[in-house]
């Protein structure tokens with residue numbers, strides 16, 4: 001990424017974390033020191049690289065490509081997912097219009113860009129890479145709405161996948 005592209009990505013991220021609308025091309029241009037047309041060029045490039053994405057037919061629709069669909073996720077799973085990303089529901093602001101796109105959830109494994117169904121954390125391959133005991137514990141914690149336990153188990157699952165520890169499991 002070029003320094004200007006980094007500025008743009010940071011700007012979109014800041015806005016989304018603040019729970020406000022994504023920046024306009026004019027705002028992006030003024031931050032990055034280019035015209036609105038120049039900003040459009042940068043944004044187009046970032047979208048084609050898969051760093052940013054747009055919600056079709058929506059204004060100010062930019063989001064980070066790894067944004068989660070906040071409308072489709074059960075609140076407990078959402079809390080856990082936000083915590084994983086170092087954010088909270090409070091930080092996003094209750095009642096604010098969120099600029100996350102529909103159907104763009106990716107697998108919770110850091111190494112994985114596979115899209116998963118709404119409400120699911122891992123892609124099928126990674127989910128079944130987890131030891132069965134861990135999978136059952138995750139589902140149980142989710143059903144019991146035990147957010148702390150759920151976050152802990154999901155973190156353990158992610159760490160295991162990221163370190164390749166679970167690859168030996170059938």
Ligand SMILES: [Zn+2]
Nearest residue numbers: 107112123126
């Ligand atoms: Zn995956």
